[in-house]
Each structure stands twice: as C-alpha cells, then as structure tokens.
Amino acid sequence: MGDRWELTRGDDLWPPALDDLARPPERIFGRGDPEALRGPCLSVVGARRPTPYGVAVAEMAARVAAGCGVCVVSGGAMGCDRAAGAAALAAGGRTVVVSGCGADLVYPASSRDVYEGAVERGGAVVSAEPWGSGPRRWAFPKRNALIAALSRVLVVTEAGLRSGTMSTAEAALELDRVIYAVPGSIFSPSSAGTNRLIAEGARVIPDERTLAVAISLDYGRVPLASPAARDAPGPVMSALLASPLRPDELAARMGEDVLTVLRTLTDHEARGLVERLPDGRYSPTREFLLGHNGATVG
Structure with missing residues (x-):
C-alpha cells in the first residue's frame, strides 16, 4: 500500500x-x-x-x-x-x-x-x-x-x-x-x-x-458531464421512494389488494428494482436510485 x-x-x-x-x-x-x-x-x-x-x-x-x-x-x-x-x-x-x-x-x-x-x-x-x-x-x-x-x-x-x-x-x-x-x-x-x-x-x-x-x-470547477434525465417512476416506486413500506402498508396506500401488490413487488425484486429489508419493508435498490434502470416502472 x-x-x-x-x-x-x-x-x-x-x-x-x-x-x-x-x-x-x-x-x-x-x-x-x-x-x-x-x-x-x-x-x-x-x-x-x-x-x-x-x-x-x-x-x-x-x-x-x-x-x-x-x-x-x-x-x-x-x-x-x-x-x-x-x-x-x-x-x-x-x-x-x-x-x-x-x-x-x-x-x-x-x-x-x-x-x-x-x-x-x-x-x-x-x-x-x-x-x-x-x-x-x-x-x-x-x-x-x-x-x-x-x-x-x-x-x-x-x-x-x-x-x-x-x-x-x-x-x-x-x-x-x-x-x-x-x-x-x-x-x-x-x-x-x-x-x-x-x-x-x-x-x-x-x-x-x-x-x-x-x-x-x-x-470553481465545472463537472465533466451533466446528469442524465430520468423517467418518472410509477405509483409503486413513487410510494417506496417516499419511504420503505411493508406490502400491507403499500397496498393500503395504493388502494390495492395485498396479493396484487405482492406480485408486483416480486416482479420488481426479480428485475433488481426493489429489495426486502431485514424488517420486512421493501425499498428501492441502490441501482434503481442511481438511475441504472431507465425504464418507467409501476
């Protein structure tokens, strides 16, 4: 070293x-x-x-x-x-x-x-x-x-x-x-x-x-590159960006049934958009937060 x-x-x-x-x-x-x-x-x-x-x-x-x-x-x-x-x-x-x-x-x-x-x-x-x-x-x-x-x-x-x-x-x-x-x-x-x-x-x-x-x-220094624009997140990701939530909390906030929300979370987890925290809440992944996923998601 x-x-x-x-x-x-x-x-x-x-x-x-x-x-x-x-x-x-x-x-x-x-x-x-x-x-x-x-x-x-x-x-x-x-x-x-x-x-x-x-x-x-x-x-x-x-x-x-x-x-x-x-x-x-x-x-x-x-x-x-x-x-x-x-x-x-x-x-x-x-x-x-x-x-x-x-x-x-x-x-x-x-x-x-x-x-x-x-x-x-x-x-x-x-x-x-x-x-x-x-x-x-x-x-x-x-x-x-x-x-x-x-x-x-x-x-x-x-x-x-x-x-x-x-x-x-x-x-x-x-x-x-x-x-x-x-x-x-x-x-x-x-x-x-x-x-x-x-x-x-x-x-x-x-x-x-x-x-x-x-x-x-x-x-007094100018960055070499400007930040890239990002697509607006859908309702699930918008809710999780505000605060990590458990599936039942997310379902109540969105007016959806829990099974529908769980299916969406499972899909997002497989795509690397969300992760389950130790206390059972779901949060956007660091990759999503850094903008590595450009597609609009629900």
Whole structure:
C-alpha cells in the first residue's frame, strides 16, 4: 500500500486546513500521496448501516465530486463512507481515507479495496494515531474532526440524530465549513439527522444537478458531464421512494389488494428494482436510485 510518511506541523507538505482545528494534531501519519490532503477536497460521510438510499446518495456525491476533479475524503467505515470512497475510485477520481487506527492498518477489513485504491491511485490513507494503533473508541471523534477539517464542504448523506456522522457535522460547523445535507423521509430514523441539519441551515441537496452546481460554485470547477434525465417512476416506486413500506402498508396506500401488490413487488425484486429489508419493508435498490434502470416502472 505504498511507503509510509509522517508530517509534523510546519512541514512543507502539512495540510494547512488542519490548523483550523482548536487542537490540531502535532503529527499525522500516512501512506500514498500527501499532496492529496492539500485539496481541493470534499468530505462525504454517512451511516455505517445505511439504507439503499443512503448508499446511493454517497455514491452519487462521490461520483459528482470526482467528475469535478475534487478529491473525496471519508472515514473508510462500512456503509456510506466505504461507498463514497469506492465510487470516487470507480469514477477515476482520488480519495483520502482518514482512519481512526494506525494508517498501516485496514479497519474494517471490508474496506480494504478502498484503502488500497486510495494509496495506489493518487490519494492517501492518513491518521493522527501512531503506526500499529488498533481501533479505540476515543480515537474516532478525533478522526471525525480531521474529516471535517480537511475539506471546504462536508456532504452528509444519511444520518441518525445520535451518530458519528452527526459528530462530524458538529465539528464542521465549529470550523465554519459548508455543510450539504441530502433530505430523506421524515418517517425514517436514518434521515432524522440530515433533516435536522437542513432545518438548522445546511444547504439542501435535493438532486444530482443541484449538487453539481453547488460544487461548481464552491470549488470553481465545472463537472465533466451533466446528469442524465430520468423517467418518472410509477405509483409503486413513487410510494417506496417516499419511504420503505411493508406490502400491507403499500397496498393500503395504493388502494390495492395485498396479493396484487405482492406480485408486483416480486416482479420488481426479480428485475433488481426493489429489495426486502431485514424488517420486512421493501425499498428501492441502490441501482434503481442511481438511475441504472431507465425504464418507467409501476
């Protein structure tokens, strides 16, 4: 994963954005290209156990940032962070993983591809923790502050009210960074944090085009491609886009019998449009949310 390096405050390659912290680290440890930390960077954070919606939003945000030539910063955690890093790499961009462990470790192991891709493709893995340090609960708030500090903008994709994602948002507010928040259903606990940020003044990102325009304005960079137009979803997908539902709830909302709705859901599941969540509700898949299915569906 590349040669190790260490930077101390005052070094030529030290990222000046970290000096905005109330208590900047005296030393950071990393692998990859330390120049990647100097920006322009955009941080993308979200739930560790996201819904398909949260994953799709994280991937969209990272893809748009990469298309604008902006390095994507995340924590490398499972869920939205990993999705953002992987999407940035898939789009040909760079990503920086800010780890709560030593920069020579991979945590969690499921994010190994993102850690390795960051180092191999012009990004970096960085940490304020010494080499060989394992995961410790107290290290992650420090990690979250670094994620907030490194970027001009923090994108919050999906977050509960009490979460590490919200602690990163709080750090960004203290640093006077710009926060973009993607709204979700008011009935979804997974979107309660993002919706609260919007109520308190975060910039609302209702769609991909708005995100591209916002990044262009804040970074002075034009995206390489414009978002493609999508066909309008049918009544079943429209209802599930508003909020994941159980078959009986969906049938009641649409005025249909449950068997008819179940047949439709089975068909949509076979086509990769919906997936059944562990609690029995159905949700649009991340592929559908990202627009990989262009056909109008019911």
